[in-house]
Amino acid sequence: MTVTMADPAEESMNHDRAQIFEVSTLYGAATLAAALDAGAFGPRAGTRRVLLVSNNAPVPETVVQLSDMYGYRRIVTRFDEVVSWNEVIHPHRPSKWAPLEDESSIWQRLFRHSWGLGDVPVELVVESIQVNPARALATIFAESAVHVYADGLMSYGPTREKLPGPLGNRVQRVLHLDLVPGLRPLLLAETGAEPELVPDDAFRAVLKEIAVEAADDPRLAALAEDPPTAVLLGQYLAALRILSPQEEEELHVTMVRGAIAAGHRSIVFKPHPTAPAGYSRAMEEAAAAEGARLRVLDGPLLAETLYEVCRPRLVVGCFSTAMLTASAYYDVAIARAGTRLVLDRLTPYQNSNRVPLTIVDHLVPDVAVPDGRGGAAGELAALVRAVGFCMQPRMHPGLREETTAWLRDNLGPDTEHYFRRRRLTSLGLPGGGPLSATQRLRGNTTVRRMVRVARRLRARGGR
Numbered sequence: 001m002t003v004t005m006a007d008p009a010e011e012s013m014n015h016d017r018a019q020i021f022e023v024s025t026l027y028g029a030a031t032l033a034a035a036l037d038a039g040a041f042g043p044r045a046g047t048r049r050v051l052l053v054s055n056n057a058p059v060p061e062t063v064v065q066l067s068d069m070y071g072y073r074r075i076v077t078r079f080d081e082v083v084s085w086n087e088v089i090h091p092h093r094p095s096k097w098a099p100l101e102d103e104s105s106i107w108q109r110l111f112r113h114s115w116g117l118g119d120v121p122v123e124l125v126v127e128s129i130q131v132n133p134a135r136a137l138a139t140i141f142a143e144s145a146v147h148v149y150a151d152g153l154m155s156y157g158p159t160r161e162k163l164p165g166p167l168g169n170r171v172q173r174v175l176h177l178d179l180v181p182g183l184r185p186l187l188l189a190e191t192g193a194e195p196e197l198v199p200d201d202a203f204r205a206v207l208k209e210i211a212v213e214a215a216d217d218p219r220l221a222a223l224a225e226d227p228p229t230a231v232l233l234g235q236y237l238a239a240l241r242i243l244s245p246q247e248e249e250e251l252h253v254t255m256v257r258g259a260i261a262a263g264h265r266s267i268v269f270k271p272h273p274t275a276p277a278g279y280s281r282a283m284e285e286a287a288a289a290e291g292a293r294l295r296v297l298d299g300p301l302l303a304e305t306l307y308e309v310c311r312p313r314l315v316v317g318c319f320s321t322a323m324l325t326a327s328a329y330y331d332v333a334i335a336r337a338g339t340r341l342v343l344d345r346l347t348p349y350q351n352s353n354r355v356p357l358t359i360v361d362h363l364v365p366d367v368a369v370p371d372g373r374g375g376a377a378g379e380l381a382a383l384v385r386a387v388g389f390c391m392q393p394r395m396h397p398g399l400r401e402e403t404t405a406w407l408r409d410n411l412g413p414d415t416e417h418y419f420r421r422r423r424l425t426s427l428g429l430p431g432g433g434p435l436s437a438t439q440r441l442r443g444n445t446t447v448r449r450m451v452r453v454a455r456r457l458r459a460r461g462g463r
Contacts, residue, residue: 006225011125015046015047015048015120016046016047016120017046017047017048017120017121017123018047018048018049018050018054018115018117018118018120018121018122018123019041019047019049019050019122019123019124019125020050020115020122020123020124020125020137020141021049021050021051021065021079022052022054022085022124022125022126022127022133022134022137023051023052023053023054024041024053024054024055024056024066024094024127024313024411025129025151025209025304026066026069026072026075026210027151027152027201027302027304027322028127028149028151028323029051029066029072029075029256030071030075030203030206030210030302031149031151031175031177031203031206031447032075032149033075033078033196034126034198034199034202034203034205034206034208035175035198035202036078037078037202037205037206038198038199038202040066040175040196040198041123042244043124043148044078048080048081048116048117048118048120048128049078049079049080049081049117049343050079050080050081050082050083050115050117051076051078051079051081051082051083052083052085052133052137052399053066053067053082053084053085053086054084054085054086054094054133054211055094056094058093058095059365060086060093063428064300068300069174069300069302070208070210070213070214070217070299070300070301070302070305071209071211071214071301071302071305072250073213074209074210074213080116081115081116083115084246087395089234094132094133095103095131095132095133095170096132097132097133097136097137097142098132098136098139099139100137101139102194102244103183104139104140104142107140108140108141108142111140114250116427121144122141122144123144123145123146123147124137124138124141124144124145124146124147125146125147125148125149125446126138126146126147126148126149127148127149127150127151127227128160129146129148129157129163129167129171129188130160130161130163131160138167138170142322144170145170145171145172146167146170146171146172147172147175148171148173148174148187148188148193149173149174149175149176149198150174150176150177150185150187151321151361152179152321152356152361153179153180153321153324153355153356154187154352154353154356155174155185155187155195155317156180156184156185156186156187156354156355156356156359156384157187157348157352157354157355157356157384157387157388157391158184158186158187158189158190158355158388158391158392158395158396159186159187159188159189159190159327159392159395160350162394162395163191168188168190168191169191171188171191171193172193173193173194173195173196174187174188174193174194174195174196175195175196175197175198176195176196176197176198176269177197177198177200177325177328178197178200178204178328179321179325179328180205180324180359180363180377180380181328181329181377182377182381183359183380183381184381184383185242186355186371186384186385186388186396189396190395190396200328200329202314203329204329206459207271207302207304207305207308207329208308210301210302210305210308211304211305211308211309212302214299214301214305214309215309217299217301218360219297219299220297220299220301220305220309221269221308222296223295223297223306223309223310224309226266227266227309227310227311227312228261228264228266228268228295228310228312229264229265229266229267229312229313229314230264230265230266230268230286230313230315230316231267231268231270231303231306231307231310231312231314231315231316231326232252232255232256232259232260232267232269232270232283232315232316232317233270233272233303233315233316233317233318233320233322233323234252234269234270234271234317235272235318235319235320237251237318237342238267242342242345242346242353243338243341243342243345245395247341249282251271251288251318251341252280252282252283252336252369253283253340253351254284254337254338254368255283255316255317255337255367256283256287256292256294257284257290257368258316258335258337258366258367258368258440259292259314259316259367260287260290260292261367261370262314262335262367262370264292264313264314265291265292266292266293267287267292267294267295267299268294268295268296268297268306268310268312269283269294269295269296270297270298270303270306270322271296271298272320277284277370278284280294280296280337295457297451302322303315303320303322303326303351304322304325304326304329304330305326307326307330307332308330311330311436312326312332313333313337314332314333314334314335315327315332315334316334316335316336316337316367317334317335317336317337317360318337318338318342318351318360319336319339319342319356319357319359319360319361321356323360323364324360325358334364334368334371335364335365335367336360336361336364336366336367337366337367337368338356338363339360339361340361341365341415342357342407343357343358343361343417343418344417349390349423350391350392354387354391355384355387355388355391357386358383358384358387358418359380361417362374362375362379362380362383363375363377363380380412382402382406382420383406383410385399385402385403385406386399386402386403386406386407386418387418387419388422389403390403390419390427390429391401391424393427403429404429404430405430407424407430407431408430409421411430411431415448416431419431
């Protein structure tokens, strides 16, 4: 899929700069569209804009393609050319392929020619700069400035792994939605990149634009005629091997029963767009047993489109970003299910899903608890920083003192599920156990310095 909207040869002579926007989800594409509409990337005149679409699923052929999603055609009008990264690097997978560094200049010349970029400066706008395909693009366009946009709640957590100094220095900013008002992202904070909000009104306008394109879908039209009052959001926790299929099915049934207990009799289940074919029989049986009706909407559309059209009164999920979108942009009540179980199963501790889970578990009431309430929003920032430090202590050493004080004052039955005793022990933090002799040695700066010196001497001796 390479869609050229203007002749590359002509365009290469008619622009002063170029921008490559890498995207893998419609939600991310909507975020980019809103940022563009708000002027976050400057005027379109004199700029060649390439949308680079990447399907990062392990088996791309088994999931809904971005080009098949409602709203995609409207979003791509903001770009001069649309390129499929999967086709460009075929037969390699986007999450696996990266060029050798000594071949990067060859690839850059190829892409500059085929995408009509000419010799002008190129800016990269990417998601998940720590991994491919964003990392591959940064290697190919080694002199380009990099802008990162956050596709959901993961922006509030720390960077997955430390970036090489030269790459970190190229990151200009982190664009993100204000899904949790007042909460500052930790993503790439160690590089000095500043977070920048994508305006709420711009993002909401893009969501409305997407809903207009989806209005004629017969499945959505049927729901619009008889709107559900509750929406349940599926994820793909079994596919990620976080939960077993049976546990995920039980999680969905918990959502159904919680929505019914809250007074809802018309319910719709929205599976995740990239999830494999799911199971809904148990959910339907649970609803029928209580005299309620459950319908499944598995079309190629965002959950937000469902909000636009049906205006539900409740949205239930585990830790889906679409839950917070419902609250922040549609003023819909939200409830959670299964966060404690998933927090317990999530490995390793620094798994990037930990902060989204922490946010939802703290802020959002449990659907299984009648009249339950979420935690205070004002307490969330300190909790997220403490969890973030425990996830990536070497990236945020400045948070150690603050985390120590927070744990000493707040660690208890209501908060201990956010931390692992072994992790606290290894970091020498309150709530951990006594350090072993080996751990004490590893934590001693003099010992670590001697080990580094010994390794350098050993490496020299082996040459």
